[in-house]
């Protein structure tokens with residue numbers, strides 16, 4: 001699996017955090033799953049990530065999918081848990097991904113800057129199958 005370039009993401013976003021990494025990995029995983037082209041080939045809908053630090057997920061998703069607020073093909077909605085839907089523009093195939101319970105637990109436990117960075121690096125090395133669930 002070709003992972004997105006983490007350094008570029010940190011430069012764009014401004015810091016390394018677990019939600020940024022989750023957005024990178026989730027977007028890349030979804031692109032492969034629905035076989036969509038980045039930038040214009042899909043739409044992304046995000047629930048439950050309106051507030052920091054969860055909203056950092058959105059920057060990761062913009063970088064990995066190429067869907068951006070400028071192009072209007074990424075949108076966020078209110079929701080309880082994090083859930084992201086990826087829709088292929090041509091064949092309308094879609095998948096919805098959420099976080100596994102164990103990951104949600106780890107995010108809850110990472111309560112300071114150092115732990116957040118450590119978790120971010122740990123997640124970056126993990127397989128998407130260990131992080132996400134298909135809804």
Ligand SMILES: [Zn+2]
Pocket residue numbers: 013015016017020053056
């Ligand atoms: Zn952040």
